[in-house]
Amino acid sequence: MNIEEKIRENLKEKIIDGYRYSQRRYYFSVKSSDIVEVARFLFNELNLRFSTATAVDTPKGIEILYHFSFDKTGEIFSIKVLIEDKKNPQIDSLTSVFPAVEWIEREIWELFGVSFLGHPNLKHLLLHEDWPKDKHPLRKHND
Amino acid sequence: MSHKVIIPIGPYHPLQEEPEFFRLYIEGERVIDIDIVIGYNHRGIEELSEHKHFDQVAYLVERICGICSTSHPFAYVNAIEDLAHIQVPERALYIRTIIAEMERIHSHLLWLGLAGHFIGYNTVWMWAWRYREPILDCFEMITGNRNHYAMMKPGGVRRDILEEHISPLKKTLDELNKATDMFYGAVVDDPVIKARLKGIGILTKEQARNWCVVGPTARASGIDIDVRRDDPYGAYDRVDFNVIVEKEGDIFAKTLVRIKELYESIRIIRQCLDKMPKGEIETKIKEIPAGEGIGRVEAPRGECFHYVRSDGTNRPIRHKIRAPSYMNVASNKIAAVGGTISDAAITLAAVDPCYCCTERCSVIRKKDNQKLLTGWDLIKLSQEKTEKLKKEMGL
Numbered sequence: 241m242n243i244e245e246k247i248r249e250n251l252k253e254k255i256i257d258g259y260r261y262s263q264r265r266y267y268f269s270v271k272s273s274d275i276v277e278v279a280r281f282l283f284n285e286l287n288l289r290f291s292t293a294t295a296v297d298t299p300k301g302i303e304i305l306y307h308f309s310f311d312k313t314g315e316i317f318s319i320k321v322l323i324e325d326k327k328n329p330q331i332d333s334l335t336s337v338f339p340a341v342e343w344i345e346r347e348i349w350e351l352f353g354v355s356f357l358g359h360p361n362l363k364h365l366l367l368h369e370d371w372p373k374d375k376h377p378l379r380k381h382n383d
Numbered sequence: 384m385s386h387k388v389i390i391p392i393g394p395y396h397p398l399q400e401e402p403e404f405f406r407l408y409i410e411g412e413r414v415i416d417i418d419i420v421i422g423y424n425h426r427g428i429e430e431l432s433e434h435k436h437f438d439q440v441a442y443l444v445e446r447i448c449g450i451c452s453t454s455h456p457f458a459y460v461n462a463i464e465d466l467a468h469i470q471v472p473e474r475a476l477y478i479r480t481i482i483a484e485m486e487r488i489h490s491h492l493l494w495l496g497l498a499g500h501f502i503g504y505n506t507v508w509m510w511a512w513r514y515r516e517p518i519l520d521c522f523e524m525i526t527g528n529r530n531h532y533a534m535m536k537p538g539g540v541r542r543d544i545l546e547e548h549i550s551p552l553k554k555t556l557d558e559l560n561k562a563t564d565m566f567y568g569a570v571v572d573d574p575v576i577k578a579r580l581k582g583i584g585i586l587t588k589e590q591a592r593n594w595c596v597v598g599p600t601a602r603a604s605g606i607d608i609d610v611r612r613d614d615p616y617g618a619y620d621r622v623d624f625n626v627i628v629e630k631e632g633d634i635f636a637k638t639l640v641r642i643k644e645l646y647e648s649i650r651i652i653r654q655c656l657d658k659m660p661k662g663e664i665e666t667k668i669k670e671i672p673a674g675e676g677i678g679r680v681e682a683p684r685g686e687c688f689h690y691v692r693s694d695g696t697n698r699p700i701r702h703k704i705r706a707p708s709y710m711n712v713a714s715n716k717i718a719a720v721g722g723t724i725s726d727a728a729i730t731l732a733a734v735d736p737c738y739c740c741t742e743r744c745s746v747i748r749k750k751d752n753q754k755l756l757t758g759w760d761l762i763k764l765s766q767e768k769t770e771k772l773k774k775e776m777g778l
Binding site: 261262264265267289290291292294296305307309311312313314315316318338339340342343344364365366367368377378 | 422425427429430465468592593595596607610613614615674675676677679686688692700701703705709710713
């Protein structure tokens with residue numbers, strides 16, 4: 241069973257949508273409340289490597305893509321979550337699963353204003369500590 | 384009686400070519416904790432990229448870094464080609480690969496020199512940089528630039544490698560192969576380098592996996608990953624090369640990985656030069672459809688990751704960039720803690736944190752008789768300037 245089948249099989253109740261975009265690129269949508277469990281399965285059970293996370297400000301809410309890489313086949317599995325509450329966006333931190341996510345969560349927190357619940361050290365990474373609390377540079381400015 | 388002392392390194396420090404701030408907590412000679420503060424180099428490139436059209440972004444991301452300046456545009460064009468399902472002409476794939484491997488050579492030599500400098504072994508520094516120079520000359524010959532080569536564009540490359548470039552490049556590679564033998568011998572046999580680097584700054588395999596480090600930092604800790612082999616792009620699936628993996632995880636292993644990779648890069652370039660077919664160097668792209676794409680490149684420091692989302696206009700709606708040092712620098716927290724303060728500088732430098740700035744000495748000529756200025760002339764000029772400034776300021 242390849243990784244795509246394992247993900248579909250083991251996470252079938254959690255996957256809202258999933259598709260293969262190109263030869264080695266897969267995208268799966270899950271609920272934001274399920275992210276810790278999904279990440280734990282991918283990192284611990286399937287031994288995927290966490291590459292990085294991308295946040296995108298969309299009209300529907302803030303989308304976060306967690307990119308996991310399976311280096312034996314060169315495939316990337318991007319797990320998408322949508323946080324609909326743009327006023328006070330929050331999601332569980334993945335720092336309890338792997339420490340490598342610490343910096344990128346700090347970055348998304350300061351650039352998009354997403355709070356990561358359970359993050360041990362949620363402070364500025366790239367911006368100065370005096371940066372205004374309500375200004376998030378990568379939010380789109382049309383809403 | 385021991386007590387805790389804080390030693391700051393940075394943000395501006397003679398040993399660091401870039402602003403970063405390390406706060407070392409010391410007990411006696413031991414580092415017991417470390418704070419890493421970054422952000423001094425933040426230029427908002429991701430935001431800027433959303434305001435440029437797809438062709439311009441390649442120029443922008445090239446300027447993220449002066450050392451791995453082709454890795455970012457390479458990863459970006461891979462992302463665009465993934466997004467829009469574009470086929471790139473065969474010759475362009477080979478040219479991209481040659482440029483990327485030349486970059487790895489100059490970057491690894493740069494690191495080797497700096498590593499020598501950090502441990503106070505300046506001979507290594509001078510020799511490594513002496514052999515880096517001819518590679519930069521080759522870059523100038525092929526691309527017109529020693530850094531920021533501007534070769535990558537979505538759909539292909541901007542310049543061809545001409546017939547007359549091939550033999551000087553091959554000659555440089557032959558000389559470099561001999562030099563690499565020398566470096567290999569100097570590192571493996573030298574008792575001073577061994578004493579300073581063996582067993583220092585260890586990152587175990589388990590730690591490397593938890594911190595998701597990439598590139599030589601991961602390969603020196605026994606993690607067998609390399610984007611060139613795992614997720615082939617460019618012409619890497621058409622050439623033969625080895626992925627260098629060492630098990631120890633110390634700085635000596637990281638050095639060995641990089642030196643051995645020099646041989647592999649030389650091999651890859653030679654194969655590309657021989658196999659490169661004739662033909663077109665770019666596919667014309669009319670428009671970029673809505674969609675998303677991920678491009679990866681094995682930069683000299685590890686996996687460079689670009690994610691681009693398009694909504695069908697001529698600009699990306701989101702462009703996420705993750706450089707390899709982002710993962711590697713964070714792991715310094717593990718590697719430096721427990722070591723001594725005297726090893727901290729080399730440990731922090733062992734992941735090869737990316738140095739954004741490159742300097743180059745220009746040849747200065749007198750206008751009248753085309754004569755080079757001597758060192759003494761330059762000193763005189765500088766003294767005259769100081770005198771002038773003093774007068775102006777009334778000192």
